[in-house]
Amino acid sequence: MLVLLGVLVVVIGFATRRNPLLVVGVAGIVTGLLGGLSPREVLAAFGDGFASSRAVTIFAITLPVIGLLERYGLQEQARSLIARFTKLTTGRFLALYLLLRQVTAALGLVSVCGPAQTVRPLVAPMAEGAAERAHGPLTDKAREKVRSFSASADNVGLFFGEDVFLAVGSILLITGFVNTTYDTHLEPLHLALWAIPTAICAFVVHGWRLLRLDRQLERELLTANATQPTATEAVK
Amino acid sequence: MIKAEWFYWLVGAIFLVMAAQMVTDRSNPKRLGTAAFWGLIGAGFVYSSWVVDHRAPAEPLGAAVLAMAALAGFGFTGRGTVRTTTGAERAASAARLGNRLFVPALTIPLVAMACAVGVKKLSIGGEPVLQKGSETILGLGIGAITALVVGMVMLREKRIATPVHAGRSMLEAMGWAMLLPQMLATLGTIFSVSGVGEEVGELTTKALPEDSLYLAVAVYCIGMFLFTVIMGNAFAAFPVMTAAVGWPVLIEQADGNAAAVLAIGMLAGFCGTLVTPMAANFNIVPAALLELKDQYGPIKAQLPTAVILLGCNIAIMSVVAF
Numbered sequence: 001m002l003v004l005l006g007v008l009v010v011v012i013g014f015a016t017r018r019n020p021l022l023v024v025g026v027a028g029i030v031t032g033l034l035g036g037l038s039p040r041e042v043l044a045a046f047g048d049g050f051a052s053s054r055a056v057t058i059f060a061i062t063l064p065v066i067g068l069l070e071r072y073g074l075q076e077q078a079r080s081l082i083a084r085f086t087k088l089t090t091g092r093f094l095a096l097y098l099l100l101r102q103v104t105a106a107l108g109l110v111s112v113c114g115p116a117q118t119v120r121p122l123v124a125p126m127a128e129g130a131a132e133r134a135h136g137p138l139t140d141k142a143r144e145k146v147r148s149f150s151a152s153a154d155n156v157g158l159f160f161g162e163d164v165f166l167a168v169g170s171i172l173l174i175t176g177f178v179n180t181t182y183d184t185h186l187e188p189l190h191l192a193l194w195a196i197p198t199a200i201c202a203f204v205v206h207g208w209r210l211l212r213l214d215r216q217l218e219r220e221l222l223t224a225n226a227t228q229p230t231a232t233e234a235v236k
Numbered sequence: 237m238i239k240a241e242w243f244y245w246l247v248g249a250i251f252l253v254m255a256a257q258m259v260t261d262r263s264n265p266k267r268l269g270t271a272a273f274w275g276l277i278g279a280g281f282v283y284s285s286w287v288v289d290h291r292a293p294a295e296p297l298g299a300a301v302l303a304m305a306a307l308a309g310f311g312f313t314g315r316g317t318v319r320t321t322t323g324a325e326r327a328a329s330a331a332r333l334g335n336r337l338f339v340p341a342l343t344i345p346l347v348a349m350a351c352a353v354g355v356k357k358l359s360i361g362g363e364p365v366l367q368k369g370s371e372t373i374l375g376l377g378i379g380a381i382t383a384l385v386v387g388m389v390m391l392r393e394k395r396i397a398t399p400v401h402a403g404r405s406m407l408e409a410m411g412w413a414m415l416l417p418q419m420l421a422t423l424g425t426i427f428s429v430s431g432v433g434e435e436v437g438e439l440t441t442k443a444l445p446e447d448s449l450y451l452a453v454a455v456y457c458i459g460m461f462l463f464t465v466i467m468g469n470a471f472a473a474f475p476v477m478t479a480a481v482g483w484p485v486l487i488e489q490a491d492g493n494a495a496a497v498l499a500i501g502m503l504a505g506f507c508g509t510l511v512t513p514m515a516a517n518f519n520i521v522p523a524a525l526l527e528l529k530d531q532y533g534p535i536k537a538q539l540p541t542a543v544i545l546l547g548c549n550i551a552i553m554s555v556v557a558f
Contacts, residue, residue: 001435003427003431003432003435004432004436006426006432010423010514014513019308019310019412020416020419020513020516020520021304021308021415021419022305022306024305024420025302025305028426031423031426032429035429036430037426037429040295042426043295043299044293044294045298045429046299046302046422047296047300048287049301049418049424049426050418050419051280051285051287051288051297052284052421053418053421054281055373056418057417058243058244058247059376060250060251061246061247062383063402063406064384064399065344065383065384065387066403068387068391068393068399069337069387071320072326072329072337073321073325073326073328073329073330073333073337075326076326077330077335077337077338080330108352111352111373111376112348113345114376115521115522117345117348117376117379117380118345119525120525122338122341124526144528144529144530147526147528148530148534149537151523151526152534152538155519155522155538156510156538156541158518159503163499170470170471171499174499177478178478178483181479182483184494187495190499191495191498194495194496194499194556195499195500195503197552197556198503198545198548198549201548205544206541
C-alpha cells in the first residue's frame with residue numbers, strides 16, 4: 001500500500017497547484033524509493049524515461065516555421081479568411097474540424113493535425129475570427145473559452161478516431177498484451193470495428209457541445225458588449 | 237534510411253542554439269537559468285541516443301532531468317521581451333500576402349500525410365527510406381523542415397536566425413510545460429516498476445460486486461477511467477484493469493466478446509485521458525501553446541464530453557459484448 005503514497009503526492013500537488021515539474025519529480029522519487037529502487041536506479045529511471053519519450057516533444061521542430069509565419073500575419077489572415085464564410089459559426093467550424101480530425105486519425109494520419117501544427121496557427125484564430133464576426137469583440141473569458149474548445153476538438157477527434165485504425169499503438173497494445181498473456185488470438189480488425197460505436201457517440205456528443213458553444217458565446221458577449229455601448233451613450 | 241534519431245539530434249541542436257541566444261538576451265532577467273534549462277534539454281536529447289542503445293549510463297541524464305525540473309520548478313527560468321512585428325505590421329503583411337501565407341502552414345500536414353501514406357512504402361536497396369515504426373515522427377519532422385524552406389523562400393527571409401528567434405519566444409512562453417510530458421512518461425514507468433498497478437488492481441478486485449454482470453462492466457470501465465486519470469495514460473491502465481476485471485470476470489466468467497470488451501475498455505480509458513493534467517501533452521501543452529491564462533482550460537472544455545462518453549462506453553459494452 002505504501003507505494004500509493006506516490007499517487008497521493010501527485011493528487012495533492014496538482015490540487016494545490018504546485019509547479020507540476022516539481023510534483024512529478026518528487027512523486028517519482030517517493031514512489032521509486034518506497035517501491036524498493038535504490039537512489040541510483042531512480043536516477044536511471046528518470047534518464048531512461050526522458051530518453052525513450054522524446055517523441056512527445058518533437059513537435060518543437062514545427063515552432064520556428066509557425067513563429068516565422070505568425071510574424072508575417074498568419075493568424076490575422078486565418079481570422080479574415082473565416083470572416084468571409086458567414087454561415088460558418090464558431091461551433092459549426094469546430095465541429096467540422098472535429099470531423100476532419102476524427103476521419104484523418106481513423107485513416108492513421110495522426111500527426112497531420114495537432115496543437116502545434118494546426119490548432120495554434122489555424123484553428124484557434126479561425127474559431128476566434130468567426131466568433132468576432134458574429135458577436136463583436138471578445139472578452140478575455142470568451143477568448144479563453146473559444147481557444148479551450150479548439151484544443152478540445154483536436155483531442156476528442158484524435159482519441160476517438162485513431163482506434164478505428166488498425167495499426168495504431170493502442171490496438172497493437174491490446175493484441176500484444178492479450179495474445180501473449182492469455183495465449184489467445186485476437187485480430188486487430190475486430191478491435192478496430194468495436195471502436196466504431198464509441199467513435200460515433202464521440203462525434204455526436206462533442207459536436208453537439210461545440211454547436212451549443214455558439215449560444216453560450218452569444219449570451220455571454222451580448223451582456224458584455226451591451227454594457228459598453230450604454231456607457232458611451234451616457235457620455236453623449 | 238532516414239532515422240528518427242537524426243530528428244532528435246536536430247531538435248536537440250535547435251534547443252542548444254536557442255539556449256545560446258538566451259544567454260545573450262539581456263531583456264530576460266533570468267537569462268542564465270533559462271539558458272541552462274533549455275541547454276540541458278538540448279544536450280539531453282542528443283545524449284539520449286546513446287542511452288536508448290545502452291551504450292551510455294542513464295544516471296547522468298536522470299540527474300540532468302531532475303536539475304531541469306528544479307530550475308523550472310523553483311522559478312529560475314523566465315522569458316525575454318519578444319522582439320516581433322506589431323499588430324499593424326502583421327495586418328498589413330497579411331493583406332499583402334493573402335492566402336499565400338497558408339501554403340507553408342499547410343505544407344506540414346500535407347508532407348506528413350505523404351510520408352505516412354506514400355514514402356512509408358518506399359525502399360532503396362531493400363532498406364526502407366523511413367525508419368520502420370517512426371514514420372509519423374519523421375513525417376512531422378520532414379514536413380516542418382520542408383515548410384520552413386518553402387516559407388523562407390516565399391517570404392524572401394534570408395536570415396535563418398529569424399525563424400529560430402520566433403520559435404524561441406514560443407518556447408519561452410511555454411516554459412516548463414514543454415518538459416512535463418516527458419517527466420510524466422517517466423513517472424508512469426516508475427509507477428509500474430514499483431508495483432502501483434498491482435495495488436490498484438487488488439483494490440479494484442475488492443470493490444468488485446459478486447454476480448452482477450452490469451456492475452462488473454461499470455467497474456471495468458470506471459476503473460480504466462480512474463486509473464488513466466492517475467497514470468495519465470490508458471496504456472498503463474489497460475494491462476492492470478484487464479488482468480483484474482476485464483479478462484477473468486467479463487471474458488472468462490461471463491463469456492463476453494473479447495474484442496468488444498477490450499476495445500471499449502480501452503476507449504473508457506481514453507475518456508480519462510481527456511480530464512487529467514497527467515496527460516500533459518494533450519491537455520497542458522495545448523493550453524501553453526494557446527497562451528491560456530487557465531492551464532486547465534482544455535480539461536474544463538472536455539470534462540462533460542468525457543463523462544457522457546464514459547456512460548456511452550458502459551452502455552455500449554453492456555449491449556454488444558454479452
